[in-house]
Amino acid sequence: MIPLNRRRESPSQTAGPYVHIGCVPNFCGIEGVYPHDLGDTMVNDQTKGERITVTGTTFDGTGTPLKDAMVEIWQADAAGLYNSPSEIRGTADTNFTGWGRKAGDYATGEWNFETVKPGAVPFPDGRMQAPHISFWIVARGINLGLQTRMYFPDEDNSTDPVLTRIEHQNRVPTLVAEQVDASTYRFNIRLQGEGETIFFDF
Amino acid sequence: MSNRKPAGGFFMRDTAWHPPALTPQYKTSVARSPSRALLSMPQTMSEVTGPVFGHNILGDLDNDLILNYSQDGTSAIGPRIIVYGRVVDENGRGVPGALVEVWQANAGGRYRHAKEGYIAPLDPNFGGCGRVITDDDGGYEFRTIQPGPYPWPNRVNDWRPAHIHFSIFGDGFAQRLITQMYFEGDPMIWQCPIVDTVPSREGIETLVATLDMAATLPMDARVYKFDIVLRGRRATIFENRMEGT
Numbered sequence: 001m002i003p004l005n006r007r008r009e010s011p012s013q014t015a016g017p018y019v020h021i022g023c024v025p026n027f028c029g030i031e032g033v034y035p036h037d038l039g040d041t042m043v044n045d046q047t048k049g050e051r052i053t054v055t056g057t058t059f060d061g062t063g064t065p066l067k068d069a070m071v072e073i074w075q076a077d078a079a080g081l082y083n084s085p086s087e088i089r090g091t092a093d094t095n096f097t098g099w100g101r102k103a104g105d106y107a108t109g110e111w112n113f114e115t116v117k118p119g120a121v122p123f124p125d126g127r128m129q130a131p132h133i134s135f136w137i138v139a140r141g142i143n144l145g146l147q148t149r150m151y152f153p154d155e156d157n158s159t160d161p162v163l164t165r166i167e168h169q170n171r172v173p174t175l176v177a178e179q180v181d182a183s184t185y186r187f188n189i190r191l192q193g194e195g196e197t198i199f200f201d202f
Numbered sequence: 203m204s205n206r207k208p209a210g211g212f213f214m215r216d217t218a219w220h221p222p223a224l225t226p227q228y229k230t231s232v233a234r235s236p237s238r239a240l241l242s243m244p245q246t247m248s249e250v251t252g253p254v255f256g257h258n259i260l261g262d263l264d265n266d267l268i269l270n271y272s273q274d275g276t277s278a279i280g281p282r283i284i285v286y287g288r289v290v291d292e293n294g295r296g297v298p299g300a301l302v303e304v305w306q307a308n309a310g311g312r313y314r315h316a317k318e319g320y321i322a323p324l325d326p327n328f329g330g331c332g333r334v335i336t337d338d339d340g341g342y343e344f345r346t347i348q349p350g351p352y353p354w355p356n357r358v359n360d361w362r363p364a365h366i367h368f369s370i371f372g373d374g375f376a377q378r379l380i381t382q383m384y385f386e387g388d389p390m391i392w393q394c395p396i397v398d399t400v401p402s403r404e405g406i407e408t409l410v411a412t413l414d415m416a417a418t419l420p421m422d423a424r425v426y427k428f429d430i431v432l433r434g435r436r437a438t439i440f441e442n443r444m445e446g447t
Contacts, residue, residue, distance in 0.1 A: 005294060006292050006293065006294070006434070007290060007291075007292050007293075007294055007431045007434075008216065008219060008292065008405075008408070008431060009215065009216065009219065009220075009292060009379070009431050009432060009433055010379065010381050010408060010409065010430050010431045010432070011219060011220050011221065011381065011400045011405040011406070011408065011409060012220045012221060012379060012380060012381055013221070013367075013380065013381045013382040013396060013397075013399070013400070013409070014228070014231075014380075014396060014399075015367070015369070015380045016367060017315070017317060018305060018313045018315045018317075018318065018367075019305070019367070019369075019380070020315065021305040021306075021313060021314060021315055021329075021330050021331050022303045022304055022305025022330075022331050022332075022333075022367055022369055023303055023305075023369055025329065025331045028315055028316065029314075029316065030271065030314055030329045030330070030331060032271070033261075033263075033264070033270050033271055033329050033331055034261065034264070034331075034333075035261075038255070038259070038301075060233040060234050061232075061233040061234070061235075061237070062233050064233075066234070068317070072378070074248070074251075074252065074253070074375040075248075076247075076248070082247060082248075082251040083253060084209075084251035084252055084253060084254070084373075085254055085373070086209030086250065086251050086252075086373070086374075087247070087251055097253060098253060099252075099253040106316070106317075121246065121247050121248055122246070122247070123244070123246055124244055124245075124246060129246065129248075132248065134248050134249065134375055136375065136378050138380055139234065140230050140234075141228070141230030141231045141232075141233070141234035141235075142223070142231070142234055142235075143220070143221035143222065143223060143225060143228070143231060143235075143399050144217075144220045144221060144223065145378055145379070145380060146236070147376075149248075162243050162246075165243070166241060171238075191233075191234050191235070191236055192233060192234065192235060192236055192237050193237065196236055196237060196238055197236075198238075198241050199236050199238075199240050199241065200240060200241050200242070200243050201215065201217065201240035201241065201242045201243075202212075202242065202243050202244065202245045202249050202376055
């Protein structure tokens with residue numbers, strides 16, 4: 001038989017409590033090595049679309065906020081296009097990175113992203129997905145980065161191809177942010193227990 | 203637009219090869235591990251795309267931890283090493299343009315971090331972070347000092363083996379990975395509850411860098427080789443061809 005010659009993915013290891021040193025050094029006081037922390041700014045004054053703030057806190061199974069988590073988000077621009085070389089449907093807004101990275105506040109665990117509301121992106125079969133933001137969460141005690149999505153409470157999520165395929169529909173609200181004011185959404189992530197956020201494998 | 207191509211889907215992640223979420227020997231995982239199964243979903247554009255990090259973001263010393271935090275121009279203290287390798291995918295293809303970020307303790311096993319409590323001293327000339335973007339072949343290298351082992355609050359006398367943390371960003375958000383590199387021959391690898399979260403010895407061995415004496419710089423720095431494997435992508439042109447179109 002013809003050998004496939006495949007390699008196996010490097011096993012994940014926890015980001016640990018000091019992930020800030022490597023990924024957001026300025027945040028943790030290591031200044032002068034990099035001019036700024038990657039992912040700290042997603043928008044500029046030319047970015048198209050509706051400005052929003054996405055804020056949240058990550059909680060463990062006891063209800064305690066994680067004060068050492070790091071969260072990355074990836075999203076489409078206001079027109080639903082990704083600022084990525086493999087985006088072939090058009091050219092995304094060059095004034096929007098689509099990618100953000102924030103550490104939780106040392107005292108409260110809260111993180112904040114200044115971004116724009118994403119447009120809709122299609123599912124592989126051509127149906128449209130409701131606007132959403134992809135999340136990746138790492139921290140001490142998390143052995144493999146957790147993947148989830150945030151949806152918007154002021155959008156029609158009723159026909160979203162991902163949300164509608166979830167068997168336990170009573171868990172869907174864990175993926176929908178709470179509206180704080182006209183431009184601010186809160187998306188709390190619960191790692192375990194009551195109200196446990198849905199995490200995805202894809 | 204001309205050099206763009208549709209992104210193929212990623213191979214399924216072998217979650218039995220990775221550490222499970224709940225690993226009681228690593229106590230912090232107990233309250234931070236989801237109790238429900240991960241929900242499987244098809245990959246969409248949201249998962250197969252990802253940002254690009256251009257080489258223009260890099261400063262001259264970003265890949266030189268011996269000098270990039272030096273306050274007075276002198277080197278960080280500790281055994282000088284160079285770590286090199288390739289970032290490849292499961293097909294064995296190099297991943298060019300991957301962002302590799304590293305962080306580590308100093309030679310005494312102390313991190314430069316407000317929440318760090320180990321009694322070993324800080325080195326004023328060592329920050330502990332570095333980054334590099336892989337070349338056209340997926341290759342990378344950085345220079346640093348060999349980190350020390352250190353005790354950590356888990357069981358009453360747990361110690362981490364010397365290690366360097368790696369964050370790797372390939373070309374899709376679904377490929378995102380954080381892992382740790384250990385050093386060949388370190389007996390403490392096999393006593394560490396965090397290493398032990400990786401289910402198989404075979405898997406752990408892939409995280410152990412090999413001393414490459416032939417590549418070592420005489421009278422200067424030893425060299426360790428460490429390859430990283432990211433999820434592979436399917437490459438067939440038929441994947442996104444819809445029936446009836």
